[in-house]
Amino acid sequence: xxxxxxxxxxxxxxxxxxxxxxxxxxxxxxxxxxxxxxxxxxxxxxxxxxxxxxxxxxxxxxxxxxxxxxxxxxxxxxxxxxxxxxxxxxxxxxxxxxxxxxxxxxxxxxxxxxxxxxxxxxxxxxxxxxxxxxxxxxxxxxxxxxxxxxxxxxxxxxxxxxxxxxxxxxxxxxxxxxxxxxxxxxxxxxxxxxxxxxxxxxxxxxxxxxxxxxxxxxxxxxxxxxxxxxxxxxxxxxxxxxxxxxxxxxxxxxxxxxxxxxxxxxxxxxxxxxxxxxxxxxxxxxxxxxxxxxxxxxxxxxxxxxxxxxxxxxxxxxxxxxxxxxxxxxxxxxxxxxxxxxxxxxxxxxxxxxxxxxxxxx
Numbered sequence: 001x002x003x004x005x006x007x008x009x010x011x012x013x014x015x016x017x018x019x020x021x022x023x024x025x026x027x028x029x030x031x032x033x034x035x036x037x038x039x040x041x042x043x044x045x046x047x048x049x050x051x052x053x054x055x056x057x058x059x060x061x062x063x064x065x066x067x068x069x070x071x072x073x074x075x076x077x078x079x080x081x082x083x084x085x086x087x088x089x090x091x092x093x094x095x096x097x098x099x100x101x102x103x104x105x106x107x108x109x110x111x112x113x114x115x116x117x118x119x120x121x122x123x124x125x126x127x128x129x130x131x132x133x134x135x136x137x138x139x140x141x142x143x144x145x146x147x148x149x150x151x152x153x154x155x156x157x158x159x160x161x162x163x164x165x166x167x168x169x170x171x172x173x174x175x176x177x178x179x180x181x182x183x184x185x186x187x188x189x190x191x192x193x194x195x196x197x198x199x200x201x202x203x204x205x206x207x208x209x210x211x212x213x214x215x216x217x218x219x220x221x222x223x224x225x226x227x228x229x230x231x232x233x234x235x236x237x238x239x240x241x242x243x244x245x246x247x248x249x250x251x252x253x254x255x256x257x258x259x260x261x262x263x264x265x266x267x268x269x270x271x272x273x274x275x276x277x278x279x280x281x282x283x284x285x286x287x288x289x290x291x292x293x294x295x296x297x298x299x300x301x302x303x304x305x306x307x308x309x310x311x312x313x314x315x316x317x318x319x320x321x322x323x324x325x326x327x328x329x330x331x332x333x334x335x336x337x338x339x340x341x342x343x344x345x346x347x348x349x350x351x352x353x354x355x356x357x358x359x360x361x362x
Contacts, residue, residue: 001166002161002165002166003032003160003161003164003165003166003167003168003169003170003171004169004170004171005157005161005170005171005173006020006021006170006171006172006173007173008129008172008173008174009174010034010127010128010129010174010175011128012128013128013129013132013133013172013174015132017172018129018132018133018136019136020170021033021133021136021137021170021172022133022136022137022138024169024170025042025043025044025050025133025137025139025141026044026137026138026139028043028044028047028049028050028053029043029050029053029169029170030042030043030050030053030054030057030167030168030169030170031043031133031168031169031170031171031172032146032154032157032160032164032168032170032171032172033129033130033133033143033146033171033172033174034127034129034130034157034172034173034174034175034177035069035098035125035126035127035130035143035177036097036098036125036126036127036130036177036178036179036200037098037125037177037179037180037181037182037183037199037200038145038146038153038154038155038177038179038180038181038182038319039145039146039147039153039154039155039156039157039159039160039177040069040130040141040143040144040145040146041054041057041058041143041144041145041146041147041160041164041168042069042133042141042142042143043141043142043143044137044139044140044141044142045066045068045069045109045110045113045139045140045141045142046108046109046110046113046139046140047110047139048110048111048112048113050142051066051110051112051113051142052112054066054142054143054144055112056167057164057167057168058144058147058148058149058164059148059149059150060144060149061149062112062115062116063115063116064115064144064149065113065114065115065117065119065120065121066113066115066121066142066143066144067100067121067122067123067142067143067144067183067185068109068113068120068121068122068123068140068141068142069122069123069124069125069130069134069140069141069142069143070122070123070124070134070140071124071131071134071135072124073091073095073124075140076091076103076122078106078108078140079105079106079108079109079120079122079140080103080104080105080106080120080122081103081104081105081106082103082104083103084103084188086188086193086210087101087103087188089209089210090186090188090206090209090210091124093209094201094205094209095123095124096124096125096126096131097123097124097125097126097200097201098123098125098126098179098182098183098184098199098200098201099123099183099184099186099199099200099201100121100122100123100183100184100185100186100197100199101121101122101123101186101188102119102120102121102185102186102187102188102189102196103119103120103122103188103189104118104119104120104189105117105118105119105120106120113142119187119189121185122140123183127174127177129172129174133172145182146159146160146163146164146168147159147160147163147164148163148164150245150246151163151245151246151247152245152246152247152318152319152322152323152326152354153181153182153245153319154319155176155177155180155316155319155320156173156175156176156177156320157171157172157173157174159319159320159323162323176316176320178316179200179312179315179316179343180315180316180317180318180319180320181199181200181315181318181319181343181346181347181350182197182199182200182346183197183199183200183201184197184198184199184200184201184202184206184346185197185199186206186213190214192210192211192212192213192214193206193210193213193214194213194214194216195213195214195215195216196216197349198345198346198349199346200343200346202341202342202343202345202346203215203345204341204342245319245322245350245351245353245354246353246354247322247323247325247326247333247354248326249285249325249326249330249331249332249333250277250282250331250332250333251322251332251333251335251351251354251355252273252277252332252333252334252335252355252361253335253337253351253352253354253355253361254269254270254273254334254335254336254337255337255361256337264289264291264292264308264336265292265336265337267292267295270286270288270292270295270296270334270336271295271296271297273334274286274296274297274300274334275297277331277332277334278299282330282331282332283301283329283330283331283332284300284301284330284331284332284333284334285300285301285302285303285325285328285330285332285333285334286300286301286302286303286333286334286335286336287303287305287321287322287325287333287334287335287336288302288303288304288305288334288335288336289304289305289306289307289308289314289336289338290304290306290307290308291307291308292308292336296334300334301325301328301330303321303324303325305317305318305321305336305338308338308339311338311339311341311342311343311344311347312342312343314338314343314344314347315343315346315347318347318350318351319350322354335351335354335355337351
């Protein structure tokens with residue numbers, strides 16, 4: 001049965017719609033809802049059967065933990081056994097907001113929600129619809145992104161319906177999500193904290209708040225590149241160990257050499273990538289910054305992510321453009337890399353993961 005859709009004003013969610021969605025959650029059902037990052041696929045985090053439905057709907061590996069969403073910072077103590085001082089500082093600065101904290105789990109959190117791990121990932125979202133839903137449901141809400149596992153994350157209700165329309169009872173349509181990439185995941189069971197996934201709170205912001213943060217190298221989720229203790233930490237993060245963010249089309253990410261970090265890929269590099277794919281007989285699109293839009297060879301389908309110096313704009317458009325070009329029936333998408341500053345780190349993390357699933361980085 002197709003999902004029911006309720007449209008809500010993002011900043012003034014209709015109480016009747018929220019009550020209906022809360023009743024679905026209380027009855028063990030699934031509700032897709034907007035957060036400030038992406039749309040989440042929500043279930044009662046303390047109901048193992050309901051959480052199992054999330055895994056089934058997404059095709060998500062059962063050892064991939066799910067973020068638990070709460071509506072009040074004071075509720076955190078119910079779901080973890082320890083709240084260290086660094087967590088209290090981060091909560092004061094970043095909640096509500098796109099920061100997920102990994103802490104030792106309390107027994108009340110079911111194993112299926114934790115992916116079988118002794119830790120739990122928790123955040124307090126900053127979207128009025130999400131907060132209203134959690135409060136009305138009266139329970140923490142387990143919610144990964146509301147897409148089939150491996151696909152680009154959904155930033156509109158239409159993206160949710162395209163992937164999960166027959167697997168969810170209700171979709172709350174609150175319009176496009178403003179941040180556009182998932183929350184930052186920070187492991188606080190280590191000292192210093194470990195950045196498990198870059199996201200809506202930048203590394204620069206975290207360092208300004210807590211001082212030192214351990215940052216795994218790009219691609220460090222592979223056991224061969226990571227010390228055992230860091231590999232164990234990465235396993236505690238939702239969305240880092242399995243296929244993620246990839247459209248059906250092959251993604252070719254054009255980066256710059258490490259010694260030129262911060263520079264833009266050259267027009268020649270973008271053009272060469274497009275021509276090489278054309279030579280293979282492929283239909284090619286390109287996602288580039290505004291500055292590079294006229295550097296792409298004529299004949300490629302071009303979409304502009306935003307100004308190169310505005311990583312927030314690029315992040316907000318990233319997943320929607322990947323889906324748009326995918327839906328255009330293209331075989332390959334050439335994407336221009338951007339500097340890893342601010343939200344640029346999260347953008348490049350998602351693009352590298354997308355390119356790593358049958359694509360390539362050049």
